[in-house]
Amino acid sequence: MAKYLLTLLFAFSCFQLMAQVKNRAKSKAKPVAGLAVSMANGKAIYINHCLTCHQADGGGVPNMNPPLIKTSYVTGDHTQLIKVVLNGFSENIDIDGESYSNVMPAHDFLKDREIADVLTYVRKSFGNKGGAITAAQVKAVRAKNIKKAAIKNI
Amino acid sequence: MTLSWLTRIKKNYNQINSMKSTLFKWVMILTILPVSLMLYALKPGSEVVPDTDNGGLKLPAGFGALKVAETGARARHLVVTPQGDIYVKLAKPNKEGKGILVLHEAPNGKAELKSGFGTYGGTEVYLKNGYLYASSNTEVFRYKVNDKNEVINPDQPEKIITGLKAGRQHETKSFALDNDGNIYVNIGAWFNSCQEKDRGLHSPGIAGCPILDSMGGVWQFKTDKLNQTYGDGVRYATGLRNMVGMDWNQQNNQLFVMQHGRDNLNSSWPELYTTKQSAELPAECMYALKKGDNAGWPYMYYDQIQHKKILAPEYGGDGKKEADAKFLDPAVAYPGHMAPNGLLFYTGNQFPAKYKNGAFIAFHGSWNRAPEPQAGYFVVFQPFKNGKPDGAWEVFADGFSGSPEKTAAGRADHRPCGLAQGADGSLYVTDDSKGTIYRIIYLKK
Numbered sequence: 261m262a263k264y265l266l267t268l269l270f271a272f273s274c275f276q277l278m279a280q281v282k283n284r285a286k287s288k289a290k291p292v293a294g295l296a297v298s299m300a301n302g303k304a305i306y307i308n309h310c311l312t313c314h315q316a317d318g319g320g321v322p323n324m325n326p327p328l329i330k331t332s333y334v335t336g337d338h339t340q341l342i343k344v345v346l347n348g349f350s351e352n353i354d355i356d357g358e359s360y361s362n363v364m365p366a367h368d369f370l371k372d373r374e375i376a377d378v379l380t381y382v383r384k385s386f387g388n389k390g391g392a393i394t395a396a397q398v399k400a401v402r403a404k405n406i407k408k409a410a411i412k413n414i
Numbered sequence: 415m416t417l418s419w420l421t422r423i424k425k426n427y428n429q430i431n432s433m434k435s436t437l438f439k440w441v442m443i444l445t446i447l448p449v450s451l452m453l454y455a456l457k458p459g460s461e462v463v464p465d466t467d468n469g470g471l472k473l474p475a476g477f478g479a480l481k482v483a484e485t486g487a488r489a490r491h492l493v494v495t496p497q498g499d500i501y502v503k504l505a506k507p508n509k510e511g512k513g514i515l516v517l518h519e520a521p522n523g524k525a526e527l528k529s530g531f532g533t534y535g536g537t538e539v540y541l542k543n544g545y546l547y548a549s550s551n552t553e554v555f556r557y558k559v560n561d562k563n564e565v566i567n568p569d570q571p572e573k574i575i576t577g578l579k580a581g582r583q584h585e586t587k588s589f590a591l592d593n594d595g596n597i598y599v600n601i602g603a604w605f606n607s608c609q610e611k612d613r614g615l616h617s618p619g620i621a622g623c624p625i626l627d628s629m630g631g632v633w634q635f636k637t638d639k640l641n642q643t644y645g646d647g648v649r650y651a652t653g654l655r656n657m658v659g660m661d662w663n664q665q666n667n668q669l670f671v672m673q674h675g676r677d678n679l680n681s682s683w684p685e686l687y688t689t690k691q692s693a694e695l696p697a698e699c700m701y702a703l704k705k706g707d708n709a710g711w712p713y714m715y716y717d718q719i720q721h722k723k724i725l726a727p728e729y730g731g732d733g734k735k736e737a738d739a740k741f742l743d744p745a746v747a748y749p750g751h752m753a754p755n756g757l758l759f760y761t762g763n764q765f766p767a768k769y770k771n772g773a774f775i776a777f778h779g780s781w782n783r784a785p786e787p788q789a790g791y792f793v794v795f796q797p798f799k800n801g802k803p804d805g806a807w808e809v810f811a812d813g814f815s816g817s818p819e820k821t822a823a824g825r826a827d828h829r830p831c832g833l834a835q836g837a838d839g840s841l842y843v844t845d846d847s848k849g850t851i852y853r854i855i856y857l858k859k
Binding site for chain 2: 311
């Protein structure tokens with residue numbers, strides 16, 4: 261019974277979230293149609309490739325996966341941000357004062373457009389108010405990107 | 415120099431006077447203390463009182479709970495001595511640089527911070543045969559205790575094990591002790607499933623998973639030998655991804671462990687697993703270990719819905735193909751990703767008879783069930799009979815998260831981690847999120 265209620269509750273909150281995104285997409289559809297499309301595509305990519313670790317609310321998992329809410333990476337320099345997605349991330353450094361033990365795999369299999377969209381979605385969701393990332397920016401970073409040998413688990 | 419004879423004499427006189435009054439105080443205390451203790455002893459039942467809201471916990475009828483202390487630190491495992499001291503191992507040293515806290519309980523059950531020692535973070539702490547054992551993420555130490563179970567030289571532990579490998583993930587070194595002078599240490603694998611690109615999309619498993627020579631299993635060492643490392647120990651059991659909850663079963667003299675099952679079935683293999691399957695699978699397994707056992711990680715996982723050992727997708731599996739039958743079967747399989755962080759065989763007499771020699775398991779709570787609702791954040795009871803699991807598990811203590819919504823979202827207020835049994839048979843639970851220490855007591859007699 262409790263499980264059933266939980267599922268219902270979850271389904272309901274998902275529905276609300278979807279409705280919200282739809283509304284937002286609608287309201288912005290006229291002036292910036294391109295952005296609305298980016299946001300919708302970016303959200304789909306986020307669900308498939310990022311949500312499992314960074315969670316539906318972008319809040320991450322304490323001590324494991326960092327939040328994507330107003331972190332210095334998300335709000336900061338686009339080159340560094342694009343590189344996190346291209347190369348994955350497992351540095352023994354603190355992110356805004358906290359350390360995280362999990363390993364983020366490389367997402368270089370995503371196309372330039374897809375990386376631009378997912379980062380645009382991240383930079384404009386979860387309370388973030390950053391600017392969009394373009395496919396051209398991703399392309400430029402990828403061209404100069406020196407691939408790291410392997411993810412560090414140590 | 416300027417003190418005259420007179421003032422000096424007066425000072426001495428005052429000192430003598432104040433000494434007298436302290437003496438008087440001590441005499442008073444020494445007479446009142448035994449009398450009041452006698453009165454306490456005469457009072458029927460225990461004077462430990464549960465909090466009016468049971469510390470926010472939901473418990474079976476007849477049980478109550480209190481918040482013993484708020485440590486404000488990431489409290490992992492703990493030990494409670496018969497003298498009412500509580501040793502709490504912290505994941506990271508606190509602001510004062512202490513990795514082990516010592517609390518002391520008042521008769522009403524509430525505890526105050528007494529001291530701290532140990533400069534290292536970690537998870538495990540264990541008291542046995544006159545020694546307190548504790549681990550960092552690469553070493554195990556022991557401290558001699560006096561007849562009151564107080565650590566004699568907190569700054570001079572004996573290093574019994576050193577040089578253990580630790581990665582970014584699964585780095586903590588839980589352990590358990592048997593009755594023959596051996597210590598069993600978890601050395602977690604620093605991978606999810608031994609992939610070429612850890613947690614990567616479609617990334618295959620590394621052939622032969624070479625890291626199994628030094629991690630992904632339980633190593634056996636001696637409790638009383640100094641500076642042991644891999645060469646001095648025995649790889650007691652292998653094919654175990656990572657364990658945080660471990661305990662020695664006294665009834666059949668056997669090591670039991672709770673494995674943290676693999677993650678990311680859907681995100682690494684979206685064509686083979688739906689998000690729903692990936693949330694439920696694989697099982698979090700309890701294993702009863704014997705020397706030489708192989709539980710099959712990373713080549714297989716246990717599917718608690720099909721009741722089968724399934725070949726891992728990184729090694730050619732498709733969600734259906736069965737794994738080599740030689741791998742060890744779990745003793746019990748629990749739902750996926752709930753992260754069992756504490757295991758305790760209950761040997762006390764306070765709780766009703768059905769709990770005796772059964773297992774309590776603290777499930778830290780999931781994250782890898784997203785986008786499905788998260789689960790766990792509770793303490794489970796697993797009935798046992800003659801040292802073997804016997805019957806269905808049940809949720810024993812719930813409500814740590816704060817609400818069903820917080821559980822579903824994975825945004826829990828408190829996350830159960832370590833378990834300990836008090837001398838009177840109370841069950842203690844740590845929370846490594848806010849650092850609350852809980853004590854669960856049975857009220858009906």
